[in-house]
Amino acid sequence: MPQGVGYRELLRSNQNYRRLWLGEVVSFLGDWFGTIAQYTIVQRVTQSRQAIAAVLVAKMLPVFLVTPIAGPLVDRYDRRKLLLISDFVRMACLFLMVVASRLNNPYLLVGFLVIQMSFSGLFYPTKNSILPQITNGKELASANALSGGTWSVMLALGAAIGGTMTELLGVDLSLAFDGLTYLLSAAFLWGLPALPPQREEGEQPTSFREGLRYLAKRRYLIFVLSLKMMMSMVSGGMVLLIPIFGNGVFSRTRGPLYIGLLYSARGLGALVGSMGVRQVAGDAQRTMRRLVIVGYLSMTVAYGAATYASNVWLMAACFFTGAIGSGMIWVFSSLLAQLNTDPGFRGRLFSLEFGMMTLGFSITSWLASLSIDKLGWSEFRIPAVSATIALVAATVWAFALIYWRKQPPNEEPDSPEKKHPNKT
Numbered sequence: 001m002p003q004g005v006g007y008r009e010l011l012r013s014n015q016n017y018r019r020l021w022l023g024e025v026v027s028f029l030g031d032w033f034g035t036i037a038q039y040t041i042v043q044r045v046t047q048s049r050q051a052i053a054a055v056l057v058a059k060m061l062p063v064f065l066v067t068p069i070a071g072p073l074v075d076r077y078d079r080r081k082l083l084l085i086s087d088f089v090r091m092a093c094l095f096l097m098v099v100a101s102r103l104n105n106p107y108l109l110v111g112f113l114v115i116q117m118s119f120s121g122l123f124y125p126t127k128n129s130i131l132p133q134i135t136n137g138k139e140l141a142s143a144n145a146l147s148g149g150t151w152s153v154m155l156a157l158g159a160a161i162g163g164t165m166t167e168l169l170g171v172d173l174s175l176a177f178d179g180l181t182y183l184l185s186a187a188f189l190w191g192l193p194a195l196p197p198q199r200e201e202g203e204q205p206t207s208f209r210e211g212l213r214y215l216a217k218r219r220y221l222i223f224v225l226s227l228k229m230m231m232s233m234v235s236g237g238m239v240l241l242i243p244i245f246g247n248g249v250f251s252r253t254r255g256p257l258y259i260g261l262l263y264s265a266r267g268l269g270a271l272v273g274s275m276g277v278r279q280v281a282g283d284a285q286r287t288m289r290r291l292v293i294v295g296y297l298s299m300t301v302a303y304g305a306a307t308y309a310s311n312v313w314l315m316a317a318c319f320f321t322g323a324i325g326s327g328m329i330w331v332f333s334s335l336l337a338q339l340n341t342d343p344g345f346r347g348r349l350f351s352l353e354f355g356m357m358t359l360g361f362s363i364t365s366w367l368a369s370l371s372i373d374k375l376g377w378s379e380f381r382i383p384a385v386s387a388t389i390a391l392v393a394a395t396v397w398a399f400a401l402i403y404w405r406k407q408p409p410n411e412e413p414d415s416p417e418k419k420h421p422n423k424t
Contacts, residue, residue, distance in 0.1 A: 007275075010142045016134040017143055019192055020127065023185035024150050027087070030181025032158030032263060034094060035059075036166050036256055037174035038113065039243040042106050056240055056365045058113045060358035063121035067355030068208040070122040074347025075206045079130045079195040086123035087186040090116045094179030098172050121358070125351035130195050132338050132346070141283040141335055148274030148331040152267045152323075163260020197347065211348030221340055223400050225349060227292060227333035228357040230393040231326055234299050236364030237382040238306075238322065242266070244379055250312045258312055265316035266323040273298075273327025285339065288332040289401055295332070296394035298325030303390065306383035318383070325390075364389075 011018050042055050073082060093116035100108035127147075135143045166174045197206075215222060246259030273295065281287050302322035309315040341349050368385075371377040 005138050005142050007142055007146050010135075010139050010146065014135060014139060016192055017131075017139070019188050020130070020134065021146065021150060023083075023087075023188040024127075024147060025154060026181045026188070027185040028151050028154030029158040029161075030178035032154065032260075033162035033165065033174040033181075034097075034178035036162045036259055036263070037101075037171035037178075038097070038109065039247075039259060040166055040171050040256055041101055041109055054110060055113070056236075057362045058110045059117050060361040060365070062114045062118040063124075063358035064355040064362070066118045066121040067351050070125055070355075071211060071348030071351030072206050072208050073122065074126045074129050074351060075197045075211075075344065076347075077197075079126045079133075079197070079347075080189065080192045082122060082126045083189050083192070084186050086119040086126070087182045087189065089119045090123075091179045091182035091186075093119075094175050094182065097175045098179075101171050101175060121351070121355065124354050125347055128334065128338070128350040128354075129197075129346040132343065133195060134192075140338065141278070144335045144338070145275050145278045145331050148327060148334070149271050152269075152271035152274055152327060154267070157264075157267075160260045160264040163256045163258070163263070166256040166260075197344065206344075206348075208348055211345050211352065214342070214345050215349060215352070218340075220404060221337070221349075223397070224333060224336045224340065225353040226356070227329055227336075227397070228353055229360045230389075230396070231296075231299075231329045231333075232357045232360035233364050234296070234303070234386050234390040234393065235322075235326055236361040237368035237386050238303060238319070239361065240365040240368050241379060241382055242319070245312060245315050249379055250315075261312065262316055262319055265320040269320035269323030270327035270330070273324040273329075274331045277324070277328050278331055283335070285336060288336055292329055292332055293394050293398050293401075295325035295328035296390045296397065298322065298328070299390040300387045300394065302387075303383040304387035307380050307387075309380075 005013075011021065038055055093112045096112045097109055100106075100112060131143050131147070132140055162174055165177075215225070242262045243259050246262050247256070250258075277291065281291055299322045302318045302320075302325070305321075306315060306318035309318055337350065337353065338346070364386075368382045371382070372379060
């Protein structure tokens with residue numbers, strides 16, 4: 001793979017990516033205002049761990065459920081229009097959540113959250129599919145890392161500012177602000193050119209089933225697309241614990257401000273993992289595959305240590321370290337998938353990847369809540385389980401790499417866009 005361009009050069013020279021990136025900046029920032037407000041509304045009504053998990057499941061499971069619909073849409077229709085539709089619908093959902101908050105109705109809130117996240121399940125595979133479409137071979141790695149780093153920075157800033165604003169101004173203004181960020185995101189995306197799907201000449205079927213058939217013949221790609229799902233099974237229980245540790249476990253440090261602190265620590269760690277590590281390690285596929293193991297081991301150590309954290313500051317350090325690992329896995333798995341997937345199948349396969357990841361989050365967070373509420377587990381037992389899952393994931397991927405050392409996967413040396421040159 002050719003040496004990537006710098007982040008500043010990418011933003012300066014590629015206008016289409018700059019528009020996409022600016023849309024991400026504002027919508028990611030608003031997302032964390034909304035997330036903290038949503039948890040605060042639910043905790044205002046009940047302290048049940050399952051109620052908190054219900055919000056997390058509502059933010060994740062719909063993405064999985066719309067996978068068979070979203071994937072074919074991305075491979076069939078203009079991707080610019082899909083991005084804009086997603087932003088407008090999500091904006092409307094956030095304003096309707098303000099109504100749910102005024103009615104003090106968490107069920108109505110969760111209902112609008114389900115709709116919002118269903119359209120997020122369309123937005124994210126669309127975005128991942130157009131990245132190789134609006135960048136060239138030298139820009140793709142930097143674009144992925146910058147997008148991952150942007151999520152991390154906005155998590156850190158948005159959670160910190162959102163926690164403070166929710167504490168001072170209330171949940172309604174935080175939700176309304178989140179809705180306005182989707183409108184601003186759509187304004188940036190409006191300037192993108194038409195982005196029809198890229199398909200091989202003569203390709204006909206765009207069904208989800210055909211995508212599964214394509215994937216079934218490529219074992220290496222199956223493992224690559226499973227990396228985020230394994231990461232989510234590590235992180236699901238830990239993400240559930242953020243509002244719990246920030247607003248319930250440590251008595252002297254509780255409330256939206258400390259929920260924001262823990263989210264911020266996670267965001268800063270993900271920034272180091274997504275942009276910092278890649279900047280040092282480079283863009284060689286062999287290196288990225290090996291660093292995925294390091295990412296899982298970082299999560300193993302961090303969450304094992306979280307079992308013994310005695311205050312919110314030590315817990316924040318554990319979230320920071322664990323997120324370094326998840327940031328590495330996120331960026332490297334995205335780039336490996338983009339480099340080894342035919343352009344005509346990206347929408348379906350990236351939708352499947354994102355859907356399986358959110359399913360993993362939903363299952364593990366719900367099981368963690370049941371373990372605490374029904375089985376009487378201590379909150380500190382969940383990090384130990386998460387660390388064990390991370391160690392198993394690292395082992396599975398390590399054995400997979402040993403297998404492919406003997407039988408190298410079929411991978412492009414540069415980028416699949418060699419057959420589909422950048423036309424935008």
